[in-house]
Each structure stands twice: as C-alpha cells, then as structure tokens.
Amino acid sequence: MAFANHVPLWAHALGIFPSSRELFSISQFDSGNSSGGGGGGGGGGWLGGMGLGLSPGPMTMVSHLFPDGEDCKSFSQLLSGATAASPTAQYLGFSFPSASSAPERTAVLPPGELRFKQSRPDGLAVTQPLFAIPPGLSPGALLDSPGTFHPVPGHLGMSYQHGFLRMGTQGLQAQPHHVQSGYASASSSTAALSLGRMQFPPFAVSTSMMNQQNLSLEGPKIIESEPIDFSRPDQRPPVSSFAIDKPADDGYNWRKYGQKQVKGSEFPRSYYKCTHPTCPVKKKVERSLDGQITEIIYKGQHNHQPPKGNKRAKDSGAANGSSDVEESSQIPLGLMPQDPESSQVTPAQFSGTSDSEEVGDADTGADEGDEDEPEPKRRSMEVMAPDAGSVHRTITEPKIIVQTTSEVDLLDDGYRWRKYGQKLVKGNPYPR
DNA sequence: AGCCTTTGACCAGCG
C-alpha cells in the first residue's frame, strides 16, 4: 500500500472539518496539556499519546504520513483542500450538508482532547454514522482500501478518526510501558510506538492543523481507552473500533438494558448491548434533553459483522442505508487480524471490529474463556471517566468513546473476549 | 411471539 492511498483517506478525514463552512470546525485543540485523563505524554489528545517521547511530534507524524509530500503538501493545504468539493472528498463519497441553518454547538473539552463542533439541524441526533469502520479493519487497512470507506453523504459527519483521540491520551500516554493486568501489556507498550509511527495520521494531521488553523472542530469524540498495539501488522486494530456511530444506528442492533442518571452528567446515560447473541459489545449513550447525543462510549469489540438486513438499520435512516452496514461488510476479511499470534495482543482492544460472522465458533468458546476473569471493567471505565467527566458539557456535540478492555480473554478466534453476562434467550438453545 | 424499552432494584468497587 502506498501512502498515496492514505492521503485520500485521511485527507478526507480532514475534509470533514475543513472550515467553518463545513459541518465541522475545529474550535479547540489543546495539544500541550495532557494531564488528567491520560495526559501524560505531554501531548494532549491523541497527539499527546504520540508525545510520549517515543513518538514524533505532529508534524513529524505528518511527514511520516506523507513521506513523499506529494499527496499531502501541508496541513493548510490539506485543510483547505480536503473539502467536500475536493476530489478526494468526492472520491470518498463525502458530502457536507449545509450547516448554515443549523445551530452551532460547542463543547468544552478537557485539555488534550480534541473537540469537535458540529453543526446540525435541530433535533437531528447524531445517530447516523458518517461511516462505520468494519471490525477487523485497521487504520492501515483503511488506508489500503479507501474504496471501501464510504461516508454517508448528508449525514452528520463524524469521523472515525475521532476515535483516536482518547486512545492517544490514555492508552498510550498513561502507560507507555505499563503492563496491564495480565495481558495487553505488550500492546500497550507498543502502542505508543506504533502510534508514533503514525498509524493514525489523520489525527495527527487534523489535530495539529486544528491548532494551526485555529479552527473549530465540532463533532463526536471517540475515545479509545485501551492501549493498543499497532506496531504489529498482524495486530492492527480493527478500525471498527473507531467506527462512528450513531447511537441508534451504526449497523448493529442494540438493545437497551438500562438507563441511569450519572453523577456529573447532566443527561441520563443509556446502556446498550449489541443484540448479537455472542457479541460482547456495549455502549453507553448520553443524550441531551433534545435527544441529541452528547456522548457515546463504546466498549468491546463486535465479534460479528453488522447484520446486513439489519431491520433497525433502516431507522438509521441511513439514507444510504447501506452506509454503515455495507461499509463494514465491504471490508476485506483479509484485513482482519487472523493470525493467531495477533490475537494474543490486540484485536480485542478495538471495538467494533469484527470479523466474520463465522466467528460463531469462537463465540461459544468465547463465553467459556473469560468467565473467571476478574472484571476491571469498572476501573477501566473510570479511567476514562475523568476525561469524560471533565468535559464541561455545554456540549452538544456527541462524544464518542471507544472503549476496549485489556482484560479480555484469549479465545480460539484469536481475539480476547470478556464475558459480562449470560442469559437464556427464547428460541436460542444456547445461553447468550 | 419475540424483541425492545422502561425503570426500580440490586450488585460491586471504591473512598
């Protein structure tokens, strides 16, 4: 794969928040202060993660991104050029709905967090994923296959790239060399390095640009709390983890199993589980009174692909109905980590990833594997909590957090899974 | 009929 391919993809990412005219604008990007939620490394946001001292600075990363400097001249160029009108954007299928009539929302993010502003029509909840990154697809994979990546035109643009934000700050920064409970240690330590190698150029570019351009970026934040090891090709995270999703429709079916008013949050938090029998993925969604999503936290990784005939997807209104689901399905399976070895380290850390439906076997096995493991889940969540909590929510823009647990089990399918519940479902001979 | 949402209760981790 050539970086040439990356460029369009990431450029498109940039294109998502090219200017105030577009849906997104970059309002704040504090890359210098990263303390709290994973700040550590010195760089805020995901860039901060790169700032562990192990990774190059934003610009460096950029240069890495576009070694040849051919496709990507400069941030400014990228920004200015990566617009909906740009060939790249067009190629990618991007379209930037007019936000002129939409109120602009601004969120206050904690230092180090990339904040996106998003303009959208009133009442329009960010439920429509701009695009979903299929499970098992790594950033690199994305880069390799730009053609499979089709943002949903006309939808609130949320870019999966946001997902790297927290990832950089927490998983990486906090513990570049930290060995987490049991496993994932390797991944965590390498994560920083990998990132430094710019597995996520888009962010690097976009964030730095944001600063430079003093743009205001609006949109959801995707936070990856889990250390990730991208250094290994076979361990590349399924990009799906970063899938941006609209709470209601991201191509997967969700069942709400709880709702609660969380302290520190102005809005009630809803808890959802993926309805797939063996899928461990959960997500927490906070909506403002007007129904707009203010925060989305994903946890876990889909062990299946989005249902194609997803009946619910329909409501997603995915104008392109296809968008998310298809997108994901389009991802070449070959991109998914299938190497057993890879499994040992990270795939699980990325949520939303997926793989083939055939993982079914693994599914059942999955349940068995993790039962005994203690559940640091809460703690892990708390890790992010500070960040999330720190966000003064004047927010209107959804914050999307992709959370993965490090304490996952190693299954036959090469992924690590954590069981968080079991239930006998009617019609299903096997406990879910 | 099956699945989902609602919602109060319960459980577990932490200070």
Added chain:
DNA sequence: TCGCTGGTCAAAGGC
C-alpha cells in the same frame, strides 16, 4: 463498615 456511584438485572409493558 458504610455510603456513594456506576453498571447490570429483570419484571412489566409496549411495539
């Protein structure tokens, strides 16, 4: 040990 808090359970009702 107790209270707080977040997460999950599970009954009831709705679609």
